[in-house]
Amino acid sequence: MLAIYKFLSVLLLPFLxxxxxxxxxKGKEDPTRYTxxxxxxxxxxxxxxxxxxWFFAASVGESLSVLPLINKLCEDGCKVxxxxxxLTSANLLGQKLPQxxxxxxxxxxxxxxxxxxxNHFKPDTFxxxxxxxxxxxxxxxxxxxxKSYFLNAKFSExxxxxxxxxxxxxxxxxxxxDKNIMASSTAxxxxxxxxxxxxxxxxxxxxxxxxxxxxxxxxxxxxxGVNLDAKNTILALSTHAGEExxxxxxxVQARKKLAKTFLFxxxxxxxxLADVIASxxxxxxxxxxxxxxxxxxxxxxxxxxxxxGLVANFLLISKVVFxxxxxxxxxxxxxxxEPACFGKPTITGPYNENFENIVSxxxxxxxxxxxxxxxxEQMSDELSMKFVxxxxxxxxxxxxxxxxxxxxxxxxQDLNKICNQINSH
Numbered sequence: 001m002l003a004i005y006k007f008l009s010v011l012l013l014p015f016l017x018x019x020x021x022x023x024x025x026k027g028k029e030d031p032t033r034y035t036x037x038x039x040x041x042x043x044x045x046x047x048x049x050x051x052x053x054w055f056f057a058a059s060v061g062e063s064l065s066v067l068p069l070i071n072k073l074c075e076d077g078c079k080v081x082x083x084x085x086x087l088t089s090a091n092l093l094g095q096k097l098p099q100x101x102x103x104x105x106x107x108x109x110x111x112x113x114x115x116x117x118x119n120h121f122k123p124d125t126f127x128x129x130x131x132x133x134x135x136x137x138x139x140x141x142x143x144x145x146x147k148s149y150f151l152n153a154k155f156s157e158x159x160x161x162x163x164x165x166x167x168x169x170x171x172x173x174x175x176x177x178d179k180n181i182m183a184s185s186t187a188x189x190x191x192x193x194x195x196x197x198x199x200x201x202x203x204x205x206x207x208x209x210x211x212x213x214x215x216x217x218x219x220x221x222x223x224x225g226v227n228l229d230a231k232n233t234i235l236a237l238s239t240h241a242g243e244e245x246x247x248x249x250x251x252v253q254a255r256k257k258l259a260k261t262f263l264f265x266x267x268x269x270x271x272x273l274a275d276v277i278a279s280x281x282x283x284x285x286x287x288x289x290x291x292x293x294x295x296x297x298x299x300x301x302x303x304x305x306x307x308x309g310l311v312a313n314f315l316l317i318s319k320v321v322f323x324x325x326x327x328x329x330x331x332x333x334x335x336x337x338e339p340a341c342f343g344k345p346t347i348t349g350p351y352n353e354n355f356e357n358i359v360s361x362x363x364x365x366x367x368x369x370x371x372x373x374x375x376x377e378q379m380s381d382e383l384s385m386k387f388v389x390x391x392x393x394x395x396x397x398x399x400x401x402x403x404x405x406x407x408x409x410x411x412x413q414d415l416n417k418i419c420n421q422i423n424s425h
Contacts, residue, residue, distance in 0.1 A: 001166065006111060009111065010110065013112055016113075029087065034105070037106065037108050038113055039114070039120070047079050048079065050077055050078055050079045052081060053081070053123065053125045053127060057083070058086075058129075059085060059086045063093050064096075065152060067096060070082060074101055081123060091309075111140065114137055114140045123145050124145060125147045127422060128149070128151065129151050129152055150177045150179070164195070179200060180192070181421075215312035215315070216316070218314055225298070232387075233264065233318045234251065234254075234262070234318065235318035235322070236263060236266060237266050237311065238267075239265065240328060242327070242328045245376070247327075248279055249384075252283050253384035261301075261391070264302075264305050265302055273306050280304060283301075283302070287301065287303070291307055315342045320347070320387060321345070322383065323338075323346060323348045325351075327351070333349070336355055336359060337355075340407060341408050344401055345369075345404070346368050346400070347369045347390075349370075352370075367403040367404040369400070
């Protein structure tokens with residue numbers, strides 16, 4: 001099967017430039033850098049005689065989860081190549097990578113292209129982050145590099161079921177790595193145990209992201225006399241299609257009981273802005289658009305925070321956080337540890353497959369509020385009730401924030417343990 005896959009991917013090589021150009025026209029690729037995905041037009045790379053470590057990640061979340069590791073490895077004298085697949089991750093990581101690290105776009109899973117990448121950057125160590133699992137990539141990179149790691153390995157139940165249909169191929173690819181370093185996940189543990197693949201369990205890399213937070217208050221155009229600090233500020237973080245209406249309905253209901261409530265609405269994908277604005281307009285409340293530098297006056301109830309890279313900044317000024325990606329089944333939830341690092345009372349929806357163990361442990365620690373699966377209307381009602389209860393109950397407000405921070409602090413591990421493994425000869 002792997003041979004057939006490799007053969008078909010080689011046949012597709014002549015068509016890849018055309019397909020990528022179509023994506024450029026649709027705004028899905030960088031018009032000046034899309035050829036990096038073809039293994040071409042890289043900037044000159046000098047390893048300066050240092051060890052080169054290649055981190056291969058899919059998107060923003062995976063990239064940010066390894067940023068503390070990259071910082072530490074660069075401090076230890078390594079050169080790091082971080083490759084990601086999306087425009088969003090490229091724009092964000094370009095601002096955050098330390099000296100000694102470079103960003104490039106992921107090579108397409110084609111033997112010719114991957115060989116170009118390897119010959120240009122000459123990595124000594126290959127680190128695959130989370131679940132972006134491509135057959136040609138895994139075979140070639142693990143064979144070329146002296147050491148290879150599958151880091152923060154995790155598979156949802158759906159993903160595990162998909163891979164287990166090709167059990168022999170899956171086991172072969174997993175055993176290409178020198179070590180599989182697994183984030184604690186019930187589904188992943190059961191699946192890998194069932195097929196006899198050894199893993200080294202670690203605390204989720206998400207816990208390390210606190211080390212990369214250096215936020216400042218976001219620059220907002222606030223009218224004279226308006227004090228956001230005096231309001232009950234809610235941050236709806238990383239909302240998706242189908243979620244804004246639920247959150248906004250809950251917010252409108254909460255405002256009827258708490259008049260000074262203010263919403264920072266942060267959509268996960270800014271290209272959905274038109275749809276987000278349409279949902280906000282249905283509330284009848286006055287809103288401001290951050291990207292337009294709209295003035296926030298006393299009548300403004302909602303700020304649409306449609307700029308990238310400001311999650312930590314808004315966590316700093318928000319009092320209660322709702323982490324989205326969790327109200328609609330199939331998304332899997334987003335990083336609920338980010339607000340916990342700031343000691344913020346946090347609410348999440350019922351669907352958190354990507355953070356299954358973490359959410360369960362936080363619920364047990366009294367560190368997060370989790371909604372029950374229900375209809376959109378019922379979830380909106382419950383979310384509204386939670387907003388009101390948390391703001392009105394000072395003791396509960398303080399306990400949720402304190403428990404969240406304690407939960408993160410107790411699980412912080414020494415980065416040196418993983419860095420030393422990755423940096424080993």
